[in-house]
Amino acid sequence: MSSALLWVVLPIAAGALMLLYRRKDDTPLYLALGLSAVLTWIAWQFPIDVVLQLGSVSFEITPTLVVLGRNFTLGETQRLLLTFMYAAQTFWLLGAFITRPGRLFPGLSLIAVGLFMAALAVQPFLYAALLLAAAVLVWVPLLVPAGRQPGRGVQRAIVFNLFAVPFILFTGWLLTGVEATPGNFGLVLRAGLLLALGFSFLLAVFPFHSWMPMLAQETHPYALGFLMFFLPSVSSLFLLSLIERYVWLRENPAVFQVLLAAGSLGVLLGGAWASQQRHLGRLLAFACMVATGGLLQAIGLGDATGLHTFFALLLPQAWVLWALSACLAVLARHTPSLQLEELGPALRQHPLLAFTSVAGLFALAGLPLLGPFAAHLAIWSGLGLQSVALLVLSLLGSLGLLAAGLRLLYAWLSAPAPAPQRGEPQARGDFANPYIWAFFIIWGVTLLGYGLLPSFLAPVQRLVLMFPQLLQ
């Protein structure tokens, strides 16, 4: 059995089958959760390309699947990434029990993660652009559920994400020319420009970010959070693969400077806009923009330092974005809108979720003692060595996000307690919900634990082994 069959074809097929399930119960969610957990466990426990003996039965997970003459390869070095991706998917599915993003969520999330993994597996890897575009298209029914009027945000999201495809595919063709004649400056410049445009669309880098806040006002926060976590994460891994593969990119300092500048601009603008938002959905979108900016900054640091920082940031950010999306989704179910002015009673009724949201925003801003702080510190140190101006921009962005968190905290603490209505039972708050308690404690302890002891997840740093050239 090949790894791509297991981690790409199987989830896509299972997800497609789950879409056929018509009853309105949680069976697909349980099935998807089970499958995702099993795939995580297999990725964690079973080495790829090694013959394994189970009693009298021997089997092997081969790394390559050939489809229409091209390879889909997921080797031993990517096993940890598979574990991370499917663990993340498992948590997103777990969160669906309380957030209720829609009946199609289990099936479509499996298909989307299968497509994301296919994007990371396909050789030549520039074809990944097509698979990422397909994943975005697949996600549309969750962004606009049946019975809802679609807004302009979803239209713009589709258009911008599809625009990335021609740029990246054409780059692939130009890159073969660049490899043959690396001294041809004109060719290198054209390839670089196409590549920059393609990834700007894919990573929603300024000024191509506008679909995120627009969409955030129209759609379920959890469905949007899923897309805004997986898409930039996989796209930035795709970008890392590209830099790893081509010497002219890897050894060109200008590439890393552009990445640092683009990332810092994303952090600055995301943070500045976040501080001005009164709608929590839009705030989530700008927080994601800051998170993506941070990933770009980490890659822009270059060499092994950048690579280590990238993965040190990716993991806690994943944890925070998941929790933030889940909290917003639950709050959205108890309030007419996510406008801060109308959110007060829901925040008072759900103090644990309110606290988690505030802590999540503080963590993304890089507040000490919280998960992503160690990675932020590495980025700030690296930025300081290269450009003080970029460091200042980055810190201003973080301050903006911090201000957004403080504003949410103020909205929560200053909201009047909901008055009990005569004759109506008291609404069930967070404190009476054991699932919310469990979520809150596990999430908080993990975030704080990772912030205090960054070596806690040191084994995960083996993810850098996927990029041996960059690591040198």
Place this chain on the structure above:
Amino acid sequence: MSDFTGTFVVLLLLITALYMLVNQDWRWAIAALGIQYIWAFLLVIPSWPAELAVVKLVTGWIAATVLGLTRLNLPETPPASGSVPSGIAFRLLAAGLVVLLVLGAAPRLAEWSRAFDIYQAWGGLLLIGIGLMQIALRSGFFRSALGLLTLFAGFEILYAAVEASTLVTGLLAAVNLGIALVASYLLTAPTLEAEE
């Protein structure tokens, strides 16, 4: 492809793309999209064997059919009156600018790339430019989908000259069909029964 045939096909491509950009009736727009794929197919033929190139034609026709059938089941919306003539004039002007740009850029692109001929460069760039205009100047998912399909048809004419992978052909076909299906879903979503 002879000079006469090449020029003729590019002209036909321009007419269908322009017609889609300016017209108000969705039925004729769908018909123009279907016909546009024939001309695009003829421009892919010099690069690919006909049996592979026909995939693009069939995919395009299926996408056009999906959009047409969806639109057929939706209530007719009368075109906004008053602004129509100026809208058409503006769109034609914008398309004229695209044509001028393409006339200048295509020969240099063909010469520089050495992968596609001048007719493929003209056809591909024209469709990309007019597709972009369609997305930017027309509102609604239906028109956006037409624009995206036109843009991708143009891109595929150029890309076919540099890449003949069966997997990419299949994935591009899937993306084209995906655009049509998603547009179809978005057009009908408000009329579907809500989940809860």
